[in-house]
Amino acid sequence: MTRLATYSVKDKTFFGAVTDEGMIALSPLFPQWPTLYDAIRAGGMKELVAAANGKPVTHTDFSYEMVLPDAPRILCVGVNFPDRNAEYKDGSSQPKYMSLFPRFASGFTGHDRPLIRPPENHTLDYEGEVAIVIGKAGRRIKTEDAYDHICALTLCNEGTIRDWVRHAKFNVTQGKNWDRSGALGPWLVPFEKAAQLDEARIVTRVNGEVRQDDTLKRMTFPIREEIAYISTFMTLQPGDVIVTGTPTGAGARFDPPRYLKPGDVVEIEVDGIGLLRNGVEDEQWA
Template sequence: MDHPRFASFSIGPRKGYGLIVAGGVIDLSARFAGRFPTLKEVVEAGAFGELLATAAGQKPDHALDEITYEIPIPAPEKIICVGVNFPDRNAEYKDGQAAPANPSLFIRFPRSFTGHDRPLIRPPESPQLDYEGEIVIVIGKGGRRIAEADALSHIAALSLCNEGTIRDWVRHAKFNVTQGKNFDRSGSIGPWLVPYADESQLADIRLETRVNGDVRQSDRTGRMTFSFRKIIAYISTFTTLVPGDVIVTGTPTGAGARFDPPIWLKPGDVVEVEAEGIGTLRNTIADEV
């Protein structure tokens, strides 16, 4: 079954959102901008169904080659990322420590991401741009101290992330990774939001990252150290989750840093992150100018 795909996009200076269909995009922002300026407000109102009903039978307003993809939620209150969340990832650190009882977390800022089919930017400060393919969950119903049993009901939509990282900059201090995770446009989110319907969309789907067609990362969500339920419950213990919050849920083993010698991304490379039922997020690499 094909799931609906809602994308944020720009055409020249105008930003909008719509439903991706065969042959293009139905511009729903042109019809709903007064009520829902962006997909964040659509998520908050639980209005995907209303948008789908309006789009039924409509022809595309724009061809896909007319639009530039933007990150789906343009200004989330929070982007929280989970580190070391697949079994083999803990072993990669070679520190002799068992898998932790709780997830490692860090924050990213919206401008550290770009959209689908746009280049990830390698900064002049370092050549060590690396990829991390991940599944994104977008919160639709806020809450604090959410029980694991109820956690999935708080999800509005799914997306994908290439959680691009400047590796040597995550080692600039003893404990934090913030610097290496927040260079402008070093990562991507997209291509779109897929509304969340039921647990089968997340339970045991394949997540794969390819660089120039070569598979570098491949695993299944059923093997995650911390489940989607656990992640939502844990984060909501210390901070109130609100509609539009973005949670990036962890990457499998196989990032470029783990090769000997490491293989960093360079201009001309094409990175694809694919997950069953969600789609494929594709980006090239370019140097900052």
């Protein structure tokens, strides 16, 4: 399984292929693509995969970065598992249409880096999700053609400051975009067959305790429908990221709530994609 990541060494950022021994730097081989996002925009995923074969490891001491730190469009699907709507306990029926909201790259960090809890509010919560990366542009994409537009998969901890999603009546944007409150990574896995999504199970653990455990096939709005619906009102472009929805079991839904605190470790795992792990730290703000 090819794994493509963005990583840093001594304040220099590279993209490359992950191996069990370390990183194979690919960015020096493709100067026309300054970032992994640029490579995707240019339709270069297959070239990157081919270039990684047989190349020696370049770096063994590195830090993961958010996998697409310059992605300008990250769209998230909310309340997308059958039990999630009931968790809100507001008496509402299952919605006819999917809920959507934007996230910005600044709100995410990389694998094995801490999620940051801000001093203004301590209701930092986790949400384990699969994210897809668009590889082929399209508008009004048919459901049956949707998978043809995906080039890669990754994982997301869609970290949320819960109290701040309630600051306004019709949006959750401010609770979803605190700097480094979530994580996206560790890497991109090329999307090659439907089973990578249709048979996927997502598990979220906090300090080793399973909090979320569900299959993507139980989504209220399957990924094919997400792509079709979103592409109705906007042209999807290569490099766009869709964060597809989280199962029941987030910390806010316990009684009392079980929000993240410094020292906690959150792991999100999907077979065939990988494991995304993050600790939690308080923001250091002078």
